[in-house]
Amino acid sequence: MNIGQAATNSGLATKTVRYYEEIGLVKPARCANNDYRDYSAVDVEHLRFLQRARAVGFSLEVCRELLELYRNPERRCSQVKTLVLDKIQQIEQQLHQLSELKFTLTAMAESCPGDNSSDCTIIETLAKPAFMPFTLVESSS
Amino acid sequence: MNIGQAATNSGLATKTVRYYEEIGLVKPARCANNDYRDYSAVDVEHLRFLQRARAVGFSLEVCRELLELYRNPERRCSQVKTLVLDKIQQIEQQLHQLSELKFTLTAMAESCPGDNSSDCTIIETLAKPAFMPFTLVESSS
DNA sequence: CCTTGACCCTCCCCTTACTGGAAGGTCTAT
DNA sequence: ATAGACCTTCCAGTAAGGGGAGGGTCAAGG
Numbered sequence: 001m002n003i004g005q006a007a008t009n010s011g012l013a014t015k016t017v018r019y020y021e022e023i024g025l026v027k028p029a030r031c032a033n034n035d036y037r038d039y040s041a042v043d044v045e046h047l048r049f050l051q052r053a054r055a056v057g058f059s060l061e062v063c064r065e066l067l068e069l070y071r072n073p074e075r076r077c078s079q080v081k082t083l084v085l086d087k088i089q090q091i092e093q094q095l096h097q098l099s100e101l102k103f104t105l106t107a108m109a110e111s112c113p114g115d116n117s118s119d120c121t122i123i124e125t126l127a128k129p130a131f132m133p134f135t136l137v138e139s140s141s
Numbered sequence: 142m143n144i145g146q147a148a149t150n151s152g153l154a155t156k157t158v159r160y161y162e163e164i165g166l167v168k169p170a171r172c173a174n175n176d177y178r179d180y181s182a183v184d185v186e187h188l189r190f191l192q193r194a195r196a197v198g199f200s201l202e203v204c205r206e207l208l209e210l211y212r213n214p215e216r217r218c219s220q221v222k223t224l225v226l227d228k229i230q231q232i233e234q235q236l237h238q239l240s241e242l243k244f245t246l247t248a249m250a251e252s253c254p255g256d257n258s259s260d261c262t263i264i265e266t267l268a269k270p271a272f273m274p275f276t277l278v279e280s281s282s
Numbered sequence: 283c284c285t286t287g288a289c290c291c292t293c294c295c296c297t298t299a300c301t302g303g304a305a306g307g308t309c310t311a312t
Numbered sequence: 313a314t315a316g317a318c319c320t321t322c323c324a325g326t327a328a329g330g331g332g333a334g335g336g337t338c339a340a341g342g
Contacts, residue, residue, distance in 0.1 A: 004318070014319090019300060034308060036319055045268070052267045056249075057242045060299065070264050080263045081255035084246055091243045095236060101198045102232045105225055108197075114222035122221045123211050126193045127186070145289065155290090160329055175337060177290060201328070283342100290337065296330080308319065 006039035010047035017047060025050060025064060058087060147180035151188035158188060166191060166205060199228060
């Protein structure tokens with residue numbers, strides 16, 4: 001199967017499929033006469049696996065681990081679950097940080113009339129924290 | 142003031158301060174004899190402004206706009222507020238997407254025993270969506 | 283006067299996960 | 313034969329800096 005068809009069948013872009021080969025995730029055979037990539041059904045299965053793992057937010061490094069576990073019949077279920085639980089924890093941290101940012105920004109917006117004058121409490125807040133009527137939460141990402 | 146002191150006073154890394162000059166945000170004078178950067182008090186004020194704007198999550202492109210509004214006495218408060226409200230909306234979208242990912246991952250983790258066997262519902266879910274006992278939410282970021 | 287350590291300079295490569303494009307080869311149909 | 317849709321490799325770019333090489337400068341101590 002050519003790369004275009006493999007991409008369509010896995011829900012990825014052809015560029016992405018080539019990239020996954022470049023970083024060693026899914027290595028297709030090559031057609032002897034024209035050097036086109038030739039994807040097997042198993043290759044496409046792996047590509048689809050990667051597409052779904054990415055869709056639920058895993059980084060490519062973790063996707064690589066997941067794919068190795070997928071391929072490995074000796075895997076232990078607990079290894080997989082650990083990766084998922086780690087990801088959940090990471091998402092919870094992000095949710096927490098974003099909530100704090102939203103809180104800060106909302107307080108800024110509410111303190112600001114948003115009219116045609118040049119006096120702006122938002123600008124003042126960003127310029128001089130002494131003017132801050134609330135705690136400015138710093139993102140640690 | 143040398144760059145190290147300016148960085149300390151603004152809460153940024155020296156690398157970051159040089160980078161902000163490179164992309165045209167804060168352009169210091171140069172010391173004539175040794176070509177060292179020479180930051181004025183106003184420069185440092187602007188750097189600190191950027192540090193705070195970044196800390197509440199604005200991209201550097203928006204930071205650039207905010208800094209221009211900060212410098213411009215003709216600004217209208219409403220222009221600033223618009224940027225903040227846009228950012229809040231963007232954060233709400235991210236929160237929504239992360240919540241969905243968390244929901245999906247949590248469902249995956251709960252369906253998985255996490256034991257020493259190689260049978261893993263998580264892997265199966267990623268491999269074949271027919272096995273999915275829940276809706277797989279795709280991130281559109 | 284010399285040296286040492288803390289600064290400073292520019293330049294280049296690295297990160298994540300791709301995307302876009304250029305230049306060129308191949309395949310299929312008309 | 314040729315047009316259009318494929319395919320190939322390679323290069324450059326994204327956001328926001330970080331790390332480090334190689335080299336110049338400055339201030340203090342011996």
